[in-house]
Amino acid sequence: MTVAPVPTGPLGRSGLLEKLLAAVRPEFRVEMLFPDADDPVLGxxxxxxxxxxxxxxxxGLCTGHAQRWRRDGRPDLAVFLADPGPPLRGLGELTHCTVPGCRFGAAGKGLCSRHRDKWSRSGRPDPAAWAASAPPLPGTDRTDRTLPTCSLWVGNASNAFCNSHHNRWRQHGQPPVDDFIAECQSFGLPRVDFRGLAPQLRLEFQYAVQTRRDEQTVTAPARMIAAAIRWAREEHVASLLDYSAERWQRVLGPYQRCGSGGYDKRVAVFLLYARDAFETLRDGTGWEVEYARDVWRLGKLTGLNRSASRPRPRSELHFDHITQPWLRVLAKRWIRLRLSAGLNVSTVTGYMQALTRFSEFLTAVGPTVVRGLADVDRALLERYLAWLTDLRRRTRLARHLAEHIMTQVEQPTNLDRWTDSAARLITLILIRCGLRVSDACTIRFDCLLHDGQRAPYLRYFNNKMGREAAVPIDEEIEAEIRAQQQRVLQRWTDGNPHLFPV
Known part of the structure; x- marks a missing residue:
């Protein structure tokens, strides 16, 4: 595939273009990216x-075969797969002349145009019988083929393709030969088209795809990336940084709320991820970058005490929810001190929630009552405690599932309705082991233990208590876990630390 041209001219801050060009590897700096089907992230x-x-x-069918399946009345898939019809366009061999040894495309009566003329001058006998005894045309012992997937001969010395593909090439506006060949070879396959983007925006998306691929933590289907690129193109931005993260959130808001099956939300998440990845490349990471921000991205800070077995790199602390400027300044100083002192991130997050709640109280009492820290006295704190107590007394709806609902969930026939084997196993673990969802989803790959009698145990990290724990399991759960480990290894050939990769 053609490598995208290197953009020239001013593209933002000095040295930014150089950073992008140095960061994006050649295999991603292309005009069109065709992921391999077996790729663990882009596949x-x-x-x-x-x-x-x-x-x-x-x-589970491609678009073309799904259309046939619907046209046939939506039969059982096994029945459809037994007789799916002729090959789709681009997958079947083009019809060639029936004269032995002739590989020109058929133009009528099963004959190429040259043999059809000879057949017509011979009195139009039976075409099949005539073709069987027809002599080869002079000078047709040829193998000239420009398109690797087409076995037909080039019909004219001035053309690059056989007659059929030459007509298609003309219908497509006579694009460059290399581009048309790539289009024919990849027709119907997932692709990411970077063409038509502003030069810097193209490099930014290429860098985001490369970064997501290198992380190997979350899948990124080509059609999802293509949709994110389409949204950015519709905004007519030259760089993802033309909009703040908050403005992108507003732009993508309607899509995130109405997406089918959460797909549009995943597209919006990837676009925000792409912006964040490029901003990180530009600014770097660490306290010098994060402290001035009103939203701290904890994944950009190293050395934090994270008790969870699976760190959440996208977790954030929102100081923008604290509306009093003086309180926000003090909150930043104190939270950084707590994090630097080694306090657990989840504990500090709880402190952040308390400060945000105190800010809500100060807003309720009015800015004229409290103008700064000097106005926070015992009387004010007593009012705050009374206000806080009133909030806690609000009635909450029961959160447990009714017993008859759980009975239905536990039925084997209902469990077998899961199409995702990993989700089915998580459900079994929740039911039989009593784990929280957050603990079940963060189980590590090497989670099986055995005691002296070889009885199996499930080792997991109790996120609430901040420590490892183990719970006995039956042989069925053990077998399901081993099967899940094999599925993980099949997709993540280099291994993955988690039993349930995202």
Whole structure:
């Protein structure tokens, strides 16, 4: 695939373009990216129809075969797969001349245009019988083929393709030959098209895709990346940093609320991730960068005490929720001191919530009552405690599931309705081991223990207590865990620290 041209001219701060060009590797600095199906991050599932190499979407079928399946009345998939019809466009061999040894494209009666003329001058006998005995055309012992996936001969010395592909090339506006070849070879396959983007914006998205691929923590399907690029293109920005993160949130808000199955939300998350990745490349990480921000990105700070077995790099502390400037300044100083002293992130997050609640109280009493720290006295704190007590007394709805609902969930037939094996296993662990959802989802890959009698135990990290724990499990859960470990190793060939990678 053609490497994207290097942009020239001023593209923001001095040295920013150089950083991007140095950071984006050649395999990602292309005009169109075609991910490998087996890639653990960018990969995709193949259509199950024999001979079809396209990506699966609806009902596990590619778009073309899903249309046929609906047209046939939505039969059982096993029945459809047994007879899916002829190959889709681009997957089947183009019809060639039936004269032995001739590889020109058929133009009628099963004959190429040259043999059809000879057949017509011979009195139009039976085409099949005539073709079987027709002599080869002079000078046709040729193998000239520009398109690797096409076995037909080039029809004219002035053309680059066989007649059929030459007509398609003309219908597509006669693009550059290399681009048309790439289009033919990748038709129906997932792709990320970086063309049409402003030079810097193209590099920013390429860097984001490369970073997500290198992290190997969250999957990024090509169609999701393509949708994020389309949204950015519609905003006519030259860089993701043209908008603040808050403005992007407002732009993407409607999409995040109405997405089908959360897909649009994933697209919005990736676009915000791309902005964050580029901003991190530009500014770096650490306290010197984060302290001045009103939203601290804890994933950009190293050396923090994180008790959870799976760190949450996207977690944030929102000082922008503290509306009093004087209190915000003091809160930043105190929270940084607590984090630097080694306090657990979850504990400091609780402190942050308390400060935010105190800010809400100060807003309620009015700015004329408290103008600064000097106005915070015993009487004010007593008022705050009374206000806080009133909030805590508000009635909360019961959060437990009704017993008859749990009975239905535990039924094997209902558990088998899960299409995601990992989600089914998490459900079993929640039911039989009594773990919290946050603990079950953060179980590490090497989570199995055995006692002296070889009885199995599930080792996990209790996020609330901040320590490791173990719970006995039955043989079925042990077998399911081992099966999940094999699924993880099949997708993450270099290994993954988590039993349930995102």
């Amino acid at each position: 995709w599932k193949r259509c199950p129809v024999s001979g079809c190499n396209r990506a699966a979407h609806e009902q």
